[in-house]
Amino acid sequence: xxxxxxxxxxxxxxxxxxxxxxxxxxxxxxxxxxxxxxxxxxxxxxxxxxxxxxxxxxxxxxxxxxxxxxxxxxxxxxxxxxxxxxxxxxxxxxxxxxxxxxxxxxxxxxxxxxxxxxxxxxxxxxxxxxxxxxxxxxxxxxxxxxxxxxxxxxxxxxxxxxxxxxxxxxxxxxxxxxxxxxxxxxxxxxxxxxxxxxxxxxxxxxxxxxxxxxxxxxxxxxxxxxxxxxxxxxxxxxxxxxxxxxxxxxxxxxxxxxxxxxxxxxxxxxxxxxxxxxxxxxxxxxxxxxxxxxxxxxxxxxxxxxxxxxxxxxxxxxxxxxxxxxxxxxxxxxxxxxxxxxxxxxxxxxxxxxxxxxxxxxxxxxxxxxxxxxxxxxxxxxxxxxxxxxxxxxxxxxxxxxxxxxxxxxxxxxxxxx
Numbered sequence: 001x002x003x004x005x006x007x008x009x010x011x012x013x014x015x016x017x018x019x020x021x022x023x024x025x026x027x028x029x030x031x032x033x034x035x036x037x038x039x040x041x042x043x044x045x046x047x048x049x050x051x052x053x054x055x056x057x058x059x060x061x062x063x064x065x066x067x068x069x070x071x072x073x074x075x076x077x078x079x080x081x082x083x084x085x086x087x088x089x090x091x092x093x094x095x096x097x098x099x100x101x102x103x104x105x106x107x108x109x110x111x112x113x114x115x116x117x118x119x120x121x122x123x124x125x126x127x128x129x130x131x132x133x134x135x136x137x138x139x140x141x142x143x144x145x146x147x148x149x150x151x152x153x154x155x156x157x158x159x160x161x162x163x164x165x166x167x168x169x170x171x172x173x174x175x176x177x178x179x180x181x182x183x184x185x186x187x188x189x190x191x192x193x194x195x196x197x198x199x200x201x202x203x204x205x206x207x208x209x210x211x212x213x214x215x216x217x218x219x220x221x222x223x224x225x226x227x228x229x230x231x232x233x234x235x236x237x238x239x240x241x242x243x244x245x246x247x248x249x250x251x252x253x254x255x256x257x258x259x260x261x262x263x264x265x266x267x268x269x270x271x272x273x274x275x276x277x278x279x280x281x282x283x284x285x286x287x288x289x290x291x292x293x294x295x296x297x298x299x300x301x302x303x304x305x306x307x308x309x310x311x312x313x314x315x316x317x318x319x320x321x322x323x324x325x326x327x328x329x330x331x332x333x334x335x336x337x338x339x340x341x342x343x344x345x346x347x348x349x350x351x352x353x354x355x356x357x358x359x360x361x362x363x364x365x366x367x368x369x370x371x372x373x374x375x376x377x378x379x380x381x382x383x384x385x386x387x388x389x390x391x392x393x394x395x396x397x398x399x400x401x402x403x404x405x406x407x408x409x410x411x412x413x414x415x416x417x418x
Contacts, residue, residue: 020237020269021208023151026095026119028065030212031237031269035300038290039239039272040064041099043283046076046083053086055283060094061336062284063291063302066270068097068122071104077111084117095119097153101127105140115148120212122153125197126160134164138197142204151210152201153239156193158186158217165193187222190215191230198236211236212270216243220258231267240268247276252289263297288332301346303335307362307369309354314374320354323372323399327352330403334410342414350406360384368409370402385409 022032030037040059044052046069056067071077077098084096098118100107105128108115121141129137145152156162166189173179180188194213201211213236215226223242231238242258245251255273262268273286273293294300308324309315327350338345351366353359355374363369363384370393372381381393383405393401 020235021211023209023212023237023269025066025097025151027093028095030066030239034269036263036268036294037065037270038063038287038294038302039066039068039097039270040283040287040290041068041272041274042070043277046070047073047079049079049082049086052079053083053090056083056087056094056096057090057092058282058284059287060092062287063335064094064284064287066095066097066120068099068272071098071100071107071114071118072102074107074110077107077114080111080114080117097122100124100141104128105137105144108141108144115144115150118150120151120153121145122155124155124157124160125193126157126162135200138200139204142201142206145210146205149210151212152206153212153214154194154197154201155214155216155239156190156197157215157243158190158222159243161186161189162193165189165196187226187229190217190226191233194230195234198234208236212239213237214239214241216241218242218244220254223258224261227262227267228265237269238267239270239272241272241274243274245274245276247278251275255289256293259293260297263294263299303346304331304348304350306331307349307351307353307366309352309358309362311354314357315354315372319398320352320372323370323402324352326399327403327406330406334407338410338414341417342410343417345410345414348410348414364388367413368406370398372398 019033020031022034023030028037042052042055044055046052052069059067071080096118097120098114099122101124104123123141128134128141142152169185169189169192173185194215198211198213202208213230213234215230217223217226220242227238227240240259240262242255245255252275259268259271271290273289275286275289277283277285291302295302295305306324306328309320311321349366351362351369353362353369353371356371356377359371360382363371364387367386369384370381373379379394381398382389383391383393383402
């Protein structure tokens with residue numbers, strides 16, 4: 001069977017997707033018309049409670065609203081209470097999701113504290129069990145979710161398709177008067193795996209408002225095709241993500257290309273950007289990309305974003321680039337405090353421009369903007385506040401003075417939270 005889909009069908013005039021059923025995960029609502037939620041996942045060994053709690057805290061402070069951890073061994077399951085305890089000591093209350101494959105039914109049964117403290121379970125219908133054991137092991141996990149009042153994400157994945165489902169669909173397809181192509185069969189197997197598993201969970205007794213579905217692939221067009229179909233055929237909350245997106249600009253570009261199309265069509269209730277970190281790089285990069293995707297699309301606001309000049313022959317130095325980087329870094333550093341202290345600061349807009357062509361205009365459109373001198377311009381940098389020229393900066397301390405103006409604006413223009 002081909003490993004790529006050959007087409008991305010879409011109705012000529014697609015109806016807007018109706019709001020999915022809302023799912024409560026701790027303090028976070030997914031679906032039901034709630035804003036799209038940002039999720040991330042740790043890459044620490046969950047048996048190491050100290051490292052795992054530290055990374056969860058880093059992801060939460062970067063803005064991840066849900067964090068998933070691997071629960072793959074008895075020791076990992078036993079570590080969950082210690083992880084939660086450490087997070088409570090750090091003042092971090094982000095919902096923690098347990099990712100189960102192969103032995104989830106055993107781990108949840110053996111470690112009731114793990115089952116109770118996790119905010120959600122994630123299971124893969126392709127490897128929850130095999131042969132005659134599959135239904136029993138799937139049912140055991142669902143029954144634990146019912147017992148502890150937990151939601152479940154049923155996450156089908158192209159890399160671990162339910163082979164019994166694939167075989168059944170291939171047999172059905174062979175009997176068709178006009179057989180589907182291999183791409184259609186593959187897509188149908190992924191979607192049916194998720195939907196049929198959800199139906200079984202509901203038959204066992206798990207309410208629809210505790211079910212989230214995902215059907216992940218690693219190709220952009222394939223992901224769009226699968227989720228359009230999945231959204232059209234069910235009313236479950238959906239988790240979006242391009243699985244194994246890759247590293248650096250490739251992973252960012254591919255994820256944004258796929259998810260932006262779906263989000264624009266109203267498909268998707270929670271997202272994860274599955275980036276491969278650079279060696280030694282921060283795991284929080286995937287959170288920032290997810291936030292920036294939602295914010296640039298106008299779907300959420302997380303942090304002030306900086307409009308910055310790309311530079312051209314008119315710009316005389318790299319100073320405006322350095323200033324833009326400094327301002328963005330300062331905002332990221334301050335946001336954990338600002339988010340708690342000031343109401344609405346995430347909507348602040350900033351501009352750092354490099355010459356007179358677009359500098360004043362872009363600066364006037366931002367809450368705070370600065371137009372640095374370009375080639376042949378007077379060595380002065382006018383600062384605009386809420387569309388009006390407020391002052392002109394000169395000399396070697398422009399960066400520190402502009403940061404001070406930014407901090408003063410935040411303190412004076414955004415109401416302190418109670």
